[in-house]
Amino acid sequence: MLYSLETHQLTHRFSAQETVLDNISLQVPQGAIYGFLGPNGAGKTTTLRLVLGLLRKQQGSISILGQSFTAHRVALLRQVGSLIESPSVYSHLSAMENLQVLQKLYQCPAKRLPEVLELVGLTAATHKKAGRFSLGMKQRLGIAIALLNNPSLLILDEPTNGLDPNGIIEMRELVRNLNREQGLTVIISSHLLAEVEKLATHTGIIHKGRLLFQGTLDTLLQQRHNGAAVMIDTNDTLRTLELLKDQDLPAHTENGKVYLSGITKGQMGALNRQLLQRGITVYEICRQPNNLENIFMHLIND
Numbered sequence: 001m002l003y004s005l006e007t008h009q010l011t012h013r014f015s016a017q018e019t020v021l022d023n024i025s026l027q028v029p030q031g032a033i034y035g036f037l038g039p040n041g042a043g044k045t046t047t048l049r050l051v052l053g054l055l056r057k058q059q060g061s062i063s064i065l066g067q068s069f070t071a072h073r074v075a076l077l078r079q080v081g082s083l084i085e086s087p088s089v090y091s092h093l094s095a096m097e098n099l100q101v102l103q104k105l106y107q108c109p110a111k112r113l114p115e116v117l118e119l120v121g122l123t124a125a126t127h128k129k130a131g132r133f134s135l136g137m138k139q140r141l142g143i144a145i146a147l148l149n150n151p152s153l154l155i156l157d158e159p160t161n162g163l164d165p166n167g168i169i170e171m172r173e174l175v176r177n178l179n180r181e182q183g184l185t186v187i188i189s190s191h192l193l194a195e196v197e198k199l200a201t202h203t204g205i206i207h208k209g210r211l212l213f214q215g216t217l218d219t220l221l222q223q224r225h226n227g228a229a230v231m232i233d234t235n236d237t238l239r240t241l242e243l244l245k246d247q248d249l250p251a252h253t254e255n256g257k258v259y260l261s262g263i264t265k266g267q268m269g270a271l272n273r274q275l276l277q278r279g280i281t282v283y284e285i286c287r288q289p290n291n292l293e294n295i296f297m298h299l300i301n302d
Contacts, residue, residue: 099116
């Protein structure tokens with residue numbers, strides 16, 4: 001398999017006592033939309049800054065498009081577009097004028113400027129001052145700037161931060177179109193789990209500087225199917241917990257309901273019968289939706 005980005009045992013410390021990244025080994029397949037997930041402070045932005053050379057690498061290795069980043073830094077960065085945190089645009093200049101400022105730096109032809117504005121849906125705002133843009137429009141202008149050099153890999157750090165629901169939908173469709181129609185590999189970091197679930201083909205989950213999972217989204221959802229939480233709602237929570245403890249089934253309570261994981265449908269049926277036999281009224285017993293949010297919480301709480 002070809003990878004647009006690989007890191008091997010990437011470790012970074014801000015001090016001897018503070019390890020921000022601990023042996024992070026990412027593999028981003030060519031043509032993927034890679035959702036890099038984690039709570040705020042997990043190490044997502046630090047990882048991306050290292051990949052882009054914005055922080056000095058301390059330990060580990062980075063390869064982009066199959067080549068060593070250390071050996072071919074300048075050439076590889078010409079093939080990468082990025083938007084890290086908020087876009088830097090000149091508010092007193094129009095969308096087109098902002099692109100013209102960077103045209104020489106990116107060494108791209110003039111015809112590329114209207115092309116990228118069209119790609120991000122800003123053609124109608126070509127001559128509008130960036131200071132009058134909504135946050136979503138500014139984000140799209142930032143992506144247009146990232147596309148100037150016609151990259152093979154696009155890295156977006158929390159691109160939906162602060163956007164309203166309509167802006168989030170527009171950003172999702174933009175990323176999907178860039179991937180499908182332009183053939184871009186996209187890495188998108190986020191803490192918005194539901195949004196990544198709708199968009200990503202692959203995902204990496206990071207927590208406290210450690211990579212907890214990496215693979216296709218389908219693999220993640222499938223491997224956690226049997227371990228999905230089961231909720232039991234009865235009229236006697238304490239006796240329900242005692243029954244589960246007698247059977248060595250770890251469980252916990254939340255809002256008056258009992259939760260456990262790792263049991264089959266057959267075991268669910270048997271538990272229901274045993275509860276009824278003990279005179280416990282069962283209001284509901286069901287498997288919780290196996291969505292990314294539930295899986296994410298399960299992983300980071302393990």
